[in-house]
Amino acid sequence: MSDVVIRTENLGKRYRIGEREPYLALRDVLARSLRAPARLLGGRRETASSNGDSTHIWALDDVSFEIRQGEVVGIIGHNGAGKSTLLKILGRVTKPTRGFAEVRGRLGTLLEVGTGFHSELTGRENVFLSGAVLGMSKADIRRRFDEIVAFSEVSRFLDTPLKHYSSGMQMRLAFAVAAHLETDTLLIDEVLAVGDAHFQKKCLEKVGEVAQQGRTALFVSHSMAAVAALCRKGILLEDGRVKTLGPIADLMSQYLSGAEPAPDTVELTSHKHRQGTGEVWVTAISLRDRSGRPRSHFEYGDDLCFDISLECRRPSPPLHCVVEIRTLLGVPVLHLYSVDDPTWSPIVVRAKSMVRCVLEHCDLYPGTYSVSVWLGPSPSGETELVRDVLQFHMDQGTLRRRGFEMNWRHGLVHRDSSWAVIAGSELSSRAIPQLASDGRRR
Amino acid sequence: MNSEPQALGIKPAALRIAPPGGWCDLSLGELWHARELVYFFVWRDIKVRYKQTAIGAAWAVFQPLLTMAVFTLFFGRLAKIPSDGLPYPLFYYCALLPWMYFAASLQNATNVIVEQQRVITKVFFPRLVLPLSAVTSPLLDFAISFLFLVLMMVYYGARPTLSLLLLPLFLALAILTALGVGLWLSALNAIYRDIRYVVPFLVQFWMFASPVAYPSSLVPGRWRWLYGLNPMAGVIEGFRWALTSHGNPPSGLLAPSSTAVLLLVASGTLYFQKMEGIIADVV
Numbered sequence: 001m002s003d004v005v006i007r008t009e010n011l012g013k014r015y016r017i018g019e020r021e022p023y024l025a026l027r028d029v030l031a032r033s034l035r036a037p038a039r040l041l042g043g044r045r046e047t048a049s050s051n052g053d054s055t056h057i058w059a060l061d062d063v064s065f066e067i068r069q070g071e072v073v074g075i076i077g078h079n080g081a082g083k084s085t086l087l088k089i090l091g092r093v094t095k096p097t098r099g100f101a102e103v104r105g106r107l108g109t110l111l112e113v114g115t116g117f118h119s120e121l122t123g124r125e126n127v128f129l130s131g132a133v134l135g136m137s138k139a140d141i142r143r144r145f146d147e148i149v150a151f152s153e154v155s156r157f158l159d160t161p162l163k164h165y166s167s168g169m170q171m172r173l174a175f176a177v178a179a180h181l182e183t184d185t186l187l188i189d190e191v192l193a194v195g196d197a198h199f200q201k202k203c204l205e206k207v208g209e210v211a212q213q214g215r216t217a218l219f220v221s222h223s224m225a226a227v228a229a230l231c232r233k234g235i236l237l238e239d240g241r242v243k244t245l246g247p248i249a250d251l252m253s254q255y256l257s258g259a260e261p262a263p264d265t266v267e268l269t270s271h272k273h274r275q276g277t278g279e280v281w282v283t284a285i286s287l288r289d290r291s292g293r294p295r296s297h298f299e300y301g302d303d304l305c306f307d308i309s310l311e312c313r314r315p316s317p318p319l320h321c322v323v324e325i326r327t328l329l330g331v332p333v334l335h336l337y338s339v340d341d342p343t344w345s346p347i348v349v350r351a352k353s354m355v356r357c358v359l360e361h362c363d364l365y366p367g368t369y370s371v372s373v374w375l376g377p378s379p380s381g382e383t384e385l386v387r388d389v390l391q392f393h394m395d396q397g398t399l400r401r402r403g404f405e406m407n408w409r410h411g412l413v414h415r416d417s418s419w420a421v422i423a424g425s426e427l428s429s430r431a432i433p434q435l436a437s438d439g440r441r442r
Numbered sequence: 443m444n445s446e447p448q449a450l451g452i453k454p455a456a457l458r459i460a461p462p463g464g465w466c467d468l469s470l471g472e473l474w475h476a477r478e479l480v481y482f483f484v485w486r487d488i489k490v491r492y493k494q495t496a497i498g499a500a501w502a503v504f505q506p507l508l509t510m511a512v513f514t515l516f517f518g519r520l521a522k523i524p525s526d527g528l529p530y531p532l533f534y535y536c537a538l539l540p541w542m543y544f545a546a547s548l549q550n551a552t553n554v555i556v557e558q559q560r561v562i563t564k565v566f567f568p569r570l571v572l573p574l575s576a577v578t579s580p581l582l583d584f585a586i587s588f589l590f591l592v593l594m595m596v597y598y599g600a601r602p603t604l605s606l607l608l609l610p611l612f613l614a615l616a617i618l619t620a621l622g623v624g625l626w627l628s629a630l631n632a633i634y635r636d637i638r639y640v641v642p643f644l645v646q647f648w649m650f651a652s653p654v655a656y657p658s659s660l661v662p663g664r665w666r667w668l669y670g671l672n673p674m675a676g677v678i679e680g681f682r683w684a685l686t687s688h689g690n691p692p693s694g695l696l697a698p699s700s701t702a703v704l705l706l707v708a709s710g711t712l713y714f715q716k717m718e719g720i721i722a723d724v725v
Contacts, residue, residue: 007456015723088722092566095462095719102456111564120490132482133561161493 003104005185005216006067006090010099012240013060013085059085061240063099067218069184072211074231074248075220076255082240083220087111087187090218105184108135112189114174119163123154123173126162130177144180151202152176172199179206185216204229228252228329228408249407253328253368253393264294266390269311276382279316280349282373284309285390298362299397300414306357308373310349318346319383322374323357326388327367333412334359346377363414366396366406462719473568483575487550488582502583503590506538513538517655526657528688529598535591536682537654540616543584544674545645547617550576551624552641555632559725569718570711573628577620595685603687612680615703619673622706629717632725653678658695670698673706 060082067073075083088094090101091109116133117126127148131141141148149155152173154165162170188207207230210217221227227234227248234251236244244251265286274281288305289295298304306323325334336357338344347355370391375384396406399414406414492498510531517523518530525533554576555562555569562569595602631637649655652674661669669675676699679692692699 088563089459092459093563094722096459098461100458100460102458104456109565112560115564116561118486118490120493121486125486125489129482129486132479133565133567135565135567138478138481 003069004066005069005104006101006218007065008090008099008101009064011060011063011086011089011096011101012058012098013082013089013094014056014097015059015085016055016057058097058240060089060096063237063240063242065235065242065245067216069216070211070214071233072207072217072219072231074227074234074251075218075237076227076234076251077237077243080239081237083237084111084189085240086237087189087218087220091187103185106135107185107187108178108181108183109187110134110178110181110189111187113171113178115178117162117170117174120161122161123158123165126173127177130174131180134178134181135183136181140182148176148180151179151206153199168199175199175203179203183215185218186210187218189220247405247407249367249405263390264288264296264392268386268389271386271389273387275385275387276375277316277384279312279314279383280319280375281311281313282308282375282384282386283311283352285371285373285386287371287390287392296391297393297395299395300363300366300399301361301397304359304362304392306359306371306373308355308357310347310353310355310375312349312351312353316349316383317377318348319375319377320344320346320379321355321357322376323359324372324374325364325369326372327369327408327412328391329408331412333364333369362394364394365408365410365412365414366394367408368393462716469568473570476568476571479567479571480575480578483571484579487575487579491579499586502586506535506542506587507590509538509542510534513655523656524660526659526682526688528682528686532594532598532600532686533657533682534655535594536685537652537678539584539587539591540612540677540681541649541652541654541674542587543580544616544620544677545649546580546583547577547620547624548627548641548645550580551620552627552631552638555628555721555725556635556638562725563722569721570625570714573621573624573714576628577617577624581617591685600686602685605684605687605691607684608680609684612677612684615673615680615699616677618703618707619677622673622703622710625707625710625714629714629721632721633717648672648674651675657682658692666694667698670695671702673699673703675699 676695
């Protein structure tokens with residue numbers, strides 16, 4: 001199953017600035033064509049002189065990649081990076097300015113929710129209309145009609161004009177139609193951010209099914225969580241060019257953390273975004289390994305040291321500290337609280353102090369994490385909070401023996417577990433693990 | 443997925459997406475594949491139209507009927523324009539049928555791309571589907587007003603002869619004319635928005651250049667070939683003749699009219715195809 005289904009070579013698309021070209025009034029063209037008559041009917045073919053013009057931008061430039069059958073590829077990039085333009089070219093909505101793309105098999109595009117819907121028509125009629133616009137045949141739609149309606153959960157209102165639907169109902173119906181497209185390849189843009197949580201989950205599952213059926217999908221979304229959950233491979237676009245192409249985890253850390261390698265120390269004396277009363281400031285945080293060397297890359301099982309420099313600005317009560325670790329998607333993973341250490345006593349910060357927090361045997365999954373630091377006299381009082389100021393990267397390390405690439409689709413924290421057959425087969429000679437065992441197995 | 447096993451089984455040739463170029467990228471196969479879409483667009487046009495109007499289908503009859511009354515009164519009774527021996531109402535109604543169809547088609551085709559811009563910028567289908575459906579949906583109004591014509595013919599005791607068999611030919615000519623002009627107008631309006639203001643004038647002028655309010659026999663013989671270059675001249679005279687067998691068959695007009703239609707459709711298709719590549723970017 002390694003056939004290339006989509007291939008692009010040096011694909012480029014140039015737009016006038018403003019994305020859409022401005023409307024042209026016939027009188028302008030008539031006036032212009034007095035000078036160059038042949039251009040009147042040619043629309044707006046560009047003349048050579050406008051080539052290096054500052055009024056044009058390359059929304060997509062020199063994009064080359066291959067996608068094989070069955071791959072679900074996420075397309076990531078900031079606004080204006082060319083993601084939608086790429087999908088539009090592949091979906092044949094617009095033509096490239098140079099280069100080319102090759103597509104094998106039937107291709108369906110879901111660039112928006114409700115393409116082809118008409119508010120005067122009933123839900124039933126719109127299912128047929130939208131289905132046809134998206135490329136389904138009448139027979140296809142009829143055959144899958146019940147499925148579509150069941151999926152949309154609006155069956156009671158099927159014969160009500162669409163204009164009386166709530167926007168959520170419209171979107172559900174629209175996605176239901178789109179989800180039943182039976183093409184070999186699907187191009188999906190942002191359509192998942194619709195409806196309530198329950199329906200979003202259904203949509204994600206549906207897109208996940210696409211992958212399981214061996215179909216190919218290209219998926220553009222601003223929801224990193226959705227991309228991470230659905231795709232294994234990704235294309236990172238920046239200013240219309242392919243920045244990186246590869247496993248989604250690498251791309252995500254690049255995209256979310258910016259391109260630079262994460263520094264091991266962050267200077268915060270001029271940090272603006274602080275919360276809390278401000279009696280004490282965090283002036284620097286630095287990451288070290290067990291031997292005290294500054295690092296921002298760690299392997300599974302490493303010890304992490306957070307050295308937190310503090311500066312007293314006004315007298316303050318004794319303080320507790322928290323180091324909070326979150327994934328780049330914002331999911332809190334660890335909340336390291338100084339109170340957990342029986343030897344800790346609240347610190348009274350003199351002019352300058354430094355606190356060290358040690359996390360032994362870090363068992364976070366591979367990926368990039370961000371660090372926040374909190375200080376306060378009690379859980380309800382906040383003296384200082386600096387959010388997401390430092391990042392570090394975890395590598396699979398010794399867990400490579402598991403034989404697959406671990407990422408956040410599987411979990412966030414790794415724990416060893418004990419396994420034995422306890423019934424139904426020849427009993428293992430090993431001792432059966434006991435639930436009430438004392439001590440931690442490491 | 444089981445609907446199209448061949449889509450997965452056999453590896454089809456890769457489709458190449460490249461910059462627009464050349465004068466003709468027309469893919470008839472693709473257009474044929476999208477024929478159901480023409481049906482759906484027409485179906486939608488008709489549904490929406492009749493949902494939003496109070497008297498629905500009656501409009502199809504009202505418009506030609508009122509125009510017929512006005513023409514009969516002013517051009518016929520007052521200006522005494524000859525009608526080749528036909529009763530005035532019948533004379534005008536026969537001509538207004540194809541003319542109203544033609545005018546509605548042009549209006550539709552001009553706006554179709556701008557109206558559908560949301561769809562055009564989001565999903566691919568052969569864009570030719572749009573002007574095709576724009577000139578197809580007014581056929582329903584045509585059919586309804588045609589029924590009224592049958593009543594009128596009974597009332598005036600007009601007996602159709604074998605010439606009626608040629609009516610489909612003239613109708614086809616009318617559709618092709620509408621398509622040819624519609625292709626030009628729809629593509630032009632997508633790019634130059636002032637086209638839509640030009641079209642009402644165009645339709646008005648064109649009507650006076652066609653034998654709607656007068657018989658083409660008023661045109662001197664040596665200019666008839668030139669007059670025939672307006673395809674609607676052949677269409678309208680053809681309608682009158684085929685329906686009532688009054689006057690002569692429009693044989694002198696037919697040759698130049700058919701030639702003009704073929705040129706219109708061919709050039710319209712080429713121009714539309716050429717503009718298709720940039721329509722989604724400019725509409």
